[in-house]
Amino acid sequence: MTAPTPIRPTATDAEVCCSRLLAEPLGADDASELAAAFKALADPVRLQLLSLIAVAPGGTACSCDLEEPVGRSQPTVSHHLSILADAGLITKEKIGRWVNCTIVPERLAQLRDLLGT
């Protein structure tokens, strides 16, 4: 997860028609990077958090409003939010005592495009 790849690279090559995943044999390094990205989505609590943040006004929600809907403790929610942030799926901004979590739809689109276009 180093260089931010473009969201929708203009396909100049005709072979870039389907999935990057399906276009060529995946190397071990690329596979690890990709797997790490999907790992962030591979947990029901994180998917719920992501969904709650996405549907909140402006795609932004306070961390404190997320504990009750997912039914987990504050440390657990904090842990999952950090994982989502590390994966680039949300951003966390500290406003006073609160932490505002904002969805990053471009990142979601990026992962989507890895599965096919």
Place this chain on the structure above:
Amino acid sequence: MTAPTPIRPTATDAEVCCSRLLAEPLGADDASELAAAFKALADPVRLQLLSLIAVAPGGTACSCDLEEPVGRSQPTVSHHLSILADAGLITKEKIGRWVNCTIVPERLAQLRDLLGT
């Protein structure tokens, strides 16, 4: 993973514009189902296997030809292939002594669409 949802549902509702994940607060059950699907993709070895199968002629590869490229033992490869099959990402067909694994691109497209359209 019960009812096979259509690959690209015709969006009659204007609100079905982006991601199912981002369209509404995800329930715990839906979240678990979705997470299970992404879990199958959240491992580098499985991604490599998927890639190898996809680029093989006809999108089909013999299980025996996959152990060497991923550098894992036969039981481990068998284990991962079962997970991919359970997730609907590949099908396994026993031909004599061999097991032919075939990619299911529709399933991949399904997961892609869950991230956005």
Place this chain on the structure above:
DNA sequence: TCAATGTATCGACAGTTATCGATGAATGCA
């Protein structure tokens, strides 16, 4: 029928992960 081969299953083990309570740090308010 027997040996060889491809695959699945079993048992074990190490590493990872989700979870929580307790605690500490940072901020805002009275």
Place this chain on the structure above:
DNA sequence: TGCATTCATCGATAACTGTCGATACATTGA
């Protein structure tokens, strides 16, 4: 300054997961 609140970190624990060797099963060919 002191207190309440919000969040992150720590430590512990239970559950899950990836991995392999050993072994059992199934099929083919001699």
